[in-house]
Amino acid sequence: MRHSRNYMIAIHIAAVVMAVVILLPFVWLVISSVSPATDLVSAHVHWWPAHPTLSRYKAIFSSSVGGGDNVAANFRLAMVNSLIVAGVTTAISLTVGALGGYAFARLRFRLRRTSLFTFLTVYMLPPIALVIPLYLALANLHLLDSKIGLILTYCSIVTPFCLWTMSNYYLSLPADLEEAARVDGCSRLGALVRIILPLSRPGLLTTAMFGFLLAWDEFLFALIFTSTSNAKTIPVAIAEFTGKFSSDFGLIAAGGVLAAGPPVILALLSQRFIVGGLTSGAVKG
């Protein structure tokens, strides 16, 4: 194309450097997960174990659930719980946030600023502050140790975040789009749904990804509110790989590798939507 050869080489070198920085720790994670326990404690780092073992992965996939010390087997359930909780939370929060964010971005009404700040306060509060009263609230609603309880809790954190992000994203879109639509006879809601939202795909996707991560990663609430594999999520399950004193980093690594799987797949699937975006055509005219 128009770009010089030096430019192309430069950016590809930069890309490789970036890849190395990202991948090295990850590669070490994978290697640790297949290294026998003795290798993990030896004096000199074994870059590749003499006898790699898949025993930890086997334990996670094959052992039966529920009884005994099958921490690994309960991991499978935790994975499912995490996916459900994070997925539903993101779906709800994104929908609600995309709608509400539009109000903050484009509409005038009293208390606009106050209400935005109130929403953000919930997001700004460290979770620690809310644990006990929230525990009590959930206990009274019989929602402890349940996925629904976690979903409700996480929605209250992820939604303000979505509101904030989406409202700023809408602001970056040109305002004449709605004007044009309404001149054409569209209702406000119609303009929002038919014109703005489709154009907001990159913003929606980014918000969704970050929101998913907030729910996926959340540790403290999950730790305190869940007790059985009904609702235990991955961070809790992985934390339980460590005993009072003992821990096998290889098992944690195996858990981490597996836990990273679904988000990566989700992100890959949504690649196409992120690439798209506002074309200059919509602005002209």
Added chain:
Amino acid sequence: MNLSETTQPLELVGTGPTRRVVLTVGGGLGLATFLAACGVGGGSGASGGAGSGKGAIRALVMKQAGYSEEDIRKMTSTFQAANPDIKVTLDFVAYEALHDKTVAAAPAGTYDVVLIDVIWPAEFGTKKIVADVSSKWPASWKEQMLGGAVATPQYNSQFYGVPWILDTKYLFFNTAHLAKAKVDAAQLDTWDGVLKAARALKASGVTKYPLVWSWQQAEALICDYTTLLGAFGGTFLDESGKPAFQHGGGVQALEFMHQSITDGLTNPTSTQSLEEDVRRVFSAGQASMAMNWTYMFGMANDPKQSQVAGDVAVLQTPSGPGGRPGVNGSMALALSAQSQNQDAAWKYITYLTSQPVQAKFALSSLPVWKSSYDDPAVVKTNPAVIEQAKKQLADLILRPQVKNYNAISLVLQAEIQNALVGKKPAQQALNDAADKTATLLGS
């Protein structure tokens, strides 16, 4: 090109709201606040009840240490078979979560039985999170249980639970290393001897840092400090309850610790290590001696997880001028004060802590009953450790049993670390800790 008329980030400030708005919002907030205030400025807390001795109870116990999840489930199913009217639900959590979950769940009364660490009876007892069970304790137990066990759930001479998991730290050493450096294991009976041995090991090149400890800024650090404080004859608090660790034995203990680092005898990673790191370093053959809990013996001798399997021996805590008490790291089963079913819960607790049950699972955790240690079946499970345990478990030292122990521990952890990393001299660190502790104790 001037593009400054482009989009603006969402503003958070602007012109103020109208008066009517302020009133409505204020009213709404006021209502919420009023509702929230109930139960803070006044009002009593719910209290527990004895219950009918039947029904469902819920227990919060620990995963992955002492008795395994499988052990506990087996014990529970046998209990339920013998007591069909009582149904037990078990919640297993990691140790770190045990304290926080107990605290969070207290107002909701979720649990009837909770497993508590030896450092919590004062805190939980005074805050009425666990119930005072002194009236339920048969006098015979005080004779039949080991001394260290009886002390575990006590605060202010009241009992707040029943001891269940007994543990202390022992001195583990690598027999092959000692042989190579021509060090006699008998030397390890005193701390002076340990240092001498370490010097010999270092000089002969067997290990670069013969000693490794769990001195990360965590409770583990206080456990080690406690052991040494006891060995040097120090105390945490004097008879009037004021800090005393900044005099005598307490200072000598910290100076011992710091000196061993500067002398190159203690592995510098110790200040970021927990018990598991100690085990790993020892199991990799990179330390010759280490203090650790009972669990390390099995794992260090397991060829699948250790490169020094077969060379591991265990001894009592070395003695210093003040004796050789082991740090009490036990745990007890407690009755939740909010439980509505305390009779049933108490039945469950007495069953779990009974001698036959403990003897059956002695491999996982040493029993609290004196006579078990002469029982051949029990001795057979772990002869090397039991031989030392018999002696050590009768002589344990406690960390201060005060209601804000956690806060004091945090202060001590920070100051001891300051001394260990060289930020402050030992005496000053302990003086500062003592000042802060005095304030905490007074409040």
Added chain:
Amino acid sequence: MSVPQVATTPVKKLGARGSGARGEARFAFLLLLPAALVVFGVVLYPVARTFVVSLFAVDSPLPGSYPFVGLGNYTRVFRDPDFYGVLGNTMYFTLVSTGAELILGIAVALLLNAPLRARWFWRSLVVLPWALPTIVNGALWRWIYNGQYGALNGLLEAIHISSTPVQWLGSPFLALNMVIFADVWKNTSIVVFFILAGLQTIPSDLYEAARIDGASAWSAFWRLTLPLLAPSIAVVLVLRTIEAFKVFDIIYVMTGGGPASGTQTVAFYTYLQAFSNQLFGYGSALAYLIVVAVFAMAMVYLRLLRQGQMAGVE
């Protein structure tokens, strides 16, 4: 050549259905109602209660009678000598990690926006750190930094930079920086995605126009891209600042606040006071002070990133 007008005049000037300010307000109410239900349905009571608790000297989780201290807990924060060290750690953590994430994030986003071959591959890589749970990330880096058998020391030894093992988590300031590094490694991905989305909104003909005008790549970036990215940057800055002030999980797993309290940040300190010491009144006050601090910082960002006249929505 004209620059397309992208003014942000409010929509209300139009007629049509639901017209005027009342219609707008009603529409806004409808749009925000679900959000309000979702957010405040469960947490309104806890948020309010926590605030109330911060006004009393509460030292137990159980309901009971506690003395009213008004703002006593709040002033106690400022009289707490340990707090200042913790605050310093937090400010350093926030500034350095957010700054690093921003710079690296913009750089990587620009890279991913460039005509790379197999762009999908490079973009997918960036997802990986984001996908790893924070708990695992903390454990991973703790493992890598280990002074005895960590990979970092092993690497340095293998490429002959140094053969004495470094205690990466052994001294307070170094440990703080290593924790920051681990956090930045994971969280830069998010910044990349935000900036990338922002880059997509910049019409490409702007660059053509700049090129025709003779602007260099660097000047185009500085005078064209960066100002247009300002909104995205502002959003990300506020978000990452909030997250940095709340940072807890990674410290819990990696260092537990040590060594010598060097990695204790405000949120972790709040946890210690509220849970370990059971000083719920004090902990709640700390939490609300965090909110105030974050809000203040957000205001600063938004002011700084404001360009020219604020002509936007009210």
